[in-house]
Amino acid sequence: MRYRVGELVDSISKKCDFKTDKIIFLNTGDIEDGKIVNNNCYKISDLPGQAKKKIKNGDILFSEIRPKNKRYALVENIDETNYVVSTKLMVLRNKDSKVLNMKYFYYFLTSPKMLRYLQSEAEARSGTFPQITFKDNIYPITINLPSLAEQNKIVKNIDSIVNKIKNNQKINTNLIA
Numbered sequence: 284m285r286y287r288v289g290e291l292v293d294s295i296s297k298k299c300d301f302k303t304d305k306i307i308f309l310n311t312g313d314i315e316d317g318k319i320v321n322n323n324c325y326k327i328s329d330l331p332g333q334a335k336k337k338i339k340n341g342d343i344l345f346s347e348i349r350p351k352n353k354r355y356a357l358v359e360n361i362d363e364t365n366y367v368v369s370t371k372l373m374v375l376r377n378k379d380s381k382v383l384n385m386k387y388f389y390y391f392l393t394s395p396k397m398l399r400y401l402q403s404e405a406e407a408r409s410g411t412f413p414q415i416t417f418k419d420n421i422y423p424i425t426i427n428l429p430s431l432a433e434q435n436k437i438v439k440n441i442d443s444i445v446n447k448i449k450n451n452q453k454i455n456t457n458l459i460a
């Protein structure tokens with residue numbers, strides 16, 4: 284079935300209510316090509332002004348700035364109460380898990396074709412740096428969505444390939460060492 288992305292996911296701007304005196308803050312530089320590369324803990328009083336958005340497992344973090352830099356990640360296996368993210372990261376959340384497998388959407392959104400499209404959209408904008416927004420650039424994208432069962436099969440196959448690639452990279456690293 285054909286959907287606009289905005290029918291499937293929301294861009295979340297829910298402000299974080301800090302319950303502790305320290306929290307992990309993720310900015311655009313702290314995520315890269317699907318990985319959270321830094322988990323720096325900050326005192327609440329030391330957080331920058333853009334540390335505002337609350338996240339949940341299953342969310343996609345996607346930088347508004349320069350999509351070609353691959354500053355995105357699927358949030359998995361975190362303690363949600365310990366994280367806050369920058370306002371420069373879109374927090375994309377599934378509207379209906381009976382319709383969309385969020386990991387399927389993650390693979391769609393981070394595909395080379397989609398990243399090229401989003402980068403061209405960012406560069407077409409006037410401003411000081413190439414930037415996209417959910418409303419203007421993500422929401423209107425159309426996606427032909429297979430059944431949830433088919434999405435699950437596709438994700439399982441892609442995950443299998445990704446895991447094989449990671450294992451080969453580890454083997455290559457060990458051979459070099």
